[in-house]
Every structure is written in structure tokens, then in C-alpha cells.
Amino acid sequence: MNLSLIVFIYCETLISFSNLSRIQIKNSLITLLTDFGSHSIQIARCKAWFSQHCPQQTIIDIAHDIHQNDINEAAYVFNLLQDQFEQGSIHIIAIDFDSRHTHDEILHFMYKGQHILTYNSGIASLLLGEDLSEVQHIGQYHGQHYDAVIEQFGQAALSLINNEISDEPLLSHDKANIKTRLNPVTNEKLLQGHVVYFDSRETCYTNISKELFEAFTQNESFDIVLSRHERISKISNDLKLLEGGGTYCYFNKAGYLTISVYRGSAKRMYGLKRNHSLMIEKR
Secondary structure, X not given: OHHXXXXXXXXXXXXXXXXXXXXXXXXXXXXXXXXXXXXXXXXXXXXHHHHHHOOOOEEEEEEOOOOOOOHHHHHHHHHHHHHHOOOOOEEEEEOOOOOOOOOOEEEEEEEOOEEEEEEOOOHHHHHHOOOOOOOEEEEEOOOOHHHHHHHHHHHHHHHHHOOOOOOOOEOOHHHOOOOOOOOOEEOOOEEEEEEEEEOOOOOEEEEEEHHHHHHXXXXXXXXXEOOOOOEEOOOOOOHHXXXXXXXXXXXXXXXEEEEEEOOOOHHHHHOOOOOOEEEEEEO
16 A cells, blocks of 8 residues: 555656646746836736736736837846746747837747747847747737737737647748847957946946956956046946945946946936947057
């Protein structure tokens, strides 16, 4: 009797492991990244729908102040914190874009063990690069952008939770909307990157990575050109020492050069704008 009981438990264990991916999805997070605007009532509408139809999921807002059509900004913001989410999380990236009337496909793909639901806006190529062979075409949407999260992405999330999306067809190559990431460029004396994002404190986030910066400077003296008359010649590692005033540059947790003004606005102080070129010069 004891032996049969042990066998019974062992079989149940095997079953639970075979359905592990489904269990992870059923208890996963759902995140929202949109361009609805931080004060839009559409956010509450979407979250109310999810609370009703996906009661086991925790809903987290990533950001809703992405500029309309700016999929580069959306991809950048997502990558700032993607590594903080658990495997199996479901991310809805709903950013309107100029050619949505021709690229009306809704896509699903895996990115670092997490599920992405988004438009065929080109954001898949910004995250995955050139290899889009595993991107699924799970539907099409012609309605209003504000309604897409509930009417299309919400239904797709439910399909993921219920393990009903694995057999959807792959996106054909001729329908893929391919975009090129805005990358920094360098020569012997100059590294040119770009301002990509400002947070609520108007801290400036760039696309200059720590690895690229160090490969360019090679421990030589440098100037980060903030404006015609303002330059910074050091990277701050201990931000606690800087409390009390001033402008400082540092690499954020995702490894990108960031410019901040203590109790101030880097954006307004230096006239920085999204897609603004930021120069680093060797002395």
C-alpha cells in the first residue's frame, strides 16, 4: 500500500512538471506599456477589464507617457526594466504608429523568456534584431487604438493564460514591419549618441551604453557636451556624494548614460530634446 502511494505521488509530480510553463503563465504578471497618456481614463478602463477577466494576474503599469508613434522610445523604456520581471510575464506594448492602417497584424513573440503582445509596428525588430522567425501572427485589428488593449491584446492575453496560442501561424517575412534601431556612431575623437527618454523628473536617458563609452574613451580624458557652453568631464559612481546640487552623469541600472540635475531638470537646463544628438569628445 505504501509503495502504491509513493508511485501515485510520483506520477502527480511528473504531471505538474509537464505543465510547468502553463502554471507559470497562469500566475504571471501582465504589464501595460502604452501611449495613452498618464492621466487617460483609458488606463483605468483597461485595468478594470483585466481585473474582471484575469483575476489571478497582477497588473503593472510600465509607462503610459510614451510619445505617439515613437516605438524606439517604447523599446528603450521596456529594456530599462525588462530584467526585473519573472519568466512567463506577459507584456502588452500598445503604441500607435503611422502605418497601422497597412500593418494591422497583432503579434506575439518571446523575448528573454517573457511574452510580448504588440502591433506589427517594427518593435519586434527593435527588440529581436533581424531574426523574426519565431514571431507569431495572432490576429488583425482595424479598430480604434484606445480599444485595442481590451478588444485584441486582452483577448490574446487570455489565450496565453489558457495555453491556446501556441498553434497560431508565424508572421510571413513579407509582412514583417522592420525598423532600424537608432545607434550611436563613433570616430577617433567623437562619440555621438542620442537622447531617447525623459522621466517625470526630466532626467535625460541616452542610448550610449557603458560598454561603448568605455571602448571609446579607453580611460582617456573626455567631455560630455551638454550645451554650447556646458560640459562634464567625469562619470559619477556614488550618487550619494552628489546630493545637494549640480549636474551629474552616470550609468543607470540598464547600463545607459543618464544625465540628471539635483532637484532640477536636465531637459530644461540644457535644452535637451528627444532624439537630440549628444556628443562625447576626447580631449
